[in-house]
Amino acid sequence: MPKNGAPTRTRILDAAEALVIDHGYAATSVDDVIAASASSKGAFFHHFASKQALADALVERYVAADLEMLDSGLAAARAAGPDPAVRAVAFLDHFVGLADGLMGEQSGCLYAAVLTERQLLTSQTSAPIATAIRAWRDGFAALLREALPAGSPIDVDDLADHVFVTFEGAFLLARSTEDPSHLRRQLGVLRALVETALAAGPQEERR
Template sequence: MPRDGNPTRERILRAAERLMTDQGYSATSVDQVIAAAASSKGAFFHHFSSKTDLAVHLMRRYVAGDLAQLDAGLTATAHLTDPAARVVAFLRYYEDGADHLMTEQSGCLYATVLAEREFTGSEMNDEIARTARTWRDAVAGLLRPALGGRRDIDVEALADHLYTTFEGGFILCRTYADPSAMRAQLRIHRQLVEALLGS
């Protein structure tokens, strides 16, 4: 079901997300998006004023989906009272979702947008940074009680390492043309964190 009830707008957004993630923002034209969405110029410009406007709406939708994923992992593990067990279960939640993720997308829209100089300093890039910080704060909140005051560990860097693993994982999958590399990377990341919490 389209998220906002307008099937044409949703079809254009889906096509644009796939094309831009697959081939980059600059390399994607409005005409390509219209063709991939089986839409028309009239319908496109009814919903979006320009390619940049499309990108802004695409980012808003992508961030909402990303934050929903964070909430899902937090909710799925909220019943666990042992801090270390909750961290491990939280990471395993994304590990278990990795193969499905790779059928849905070939890369991350954040990386696509961050690769474009024209968005440097834009509201869109601010939104990516805010979203990454939201993940960092939430994961750091799970990690702190599990780490029990280890002063040699930068908790925020450790929290960011999940984002790093996702972003690097997408590039590794492209490097080897092997989508199963995402799951393998999230698994090794979870095992590394388990070792740290157990040590």
């Protein structure tokens, strides 16, 4: 019996998430999940009708946690004061501060593992991920629209998407180089780029 007393469903999801992130969905079997979670086949199928149902549950849980993280960043931005530029930078500072802890908790991102699996892309499993990506874009874009100087040539949505791109790219860099500091460092680079964009005036018209 597991010593941590976690409910069986949570224990199965925890084990499956780690396996899928490390090895991919196709390479992770139900038997692998059962063994890693110290569970049984009966317990697995009591909670999940199929491996596909497990994937759906994994993504649903991961997206919920991801959106909570987004909300924490938006709360940090609001707490930074009335200056829109300060709020936009505070949003990124929040995640710079969390980066090393996040990298210590997981070796990669479930989104990348799911989005590279053709089987999951052709199902509805990936749809909540698209919803989460849009939420991150919309949340940071709202801060940027208030903060960018009038006449800025920057596409706000494109710049906002760099938060997601930075997280995913940094996980890949960290895995390939075995250096978990990449997330903190790349978020720092993004912070500097955003600060530069916020300080720049409108682009001069070309003659």
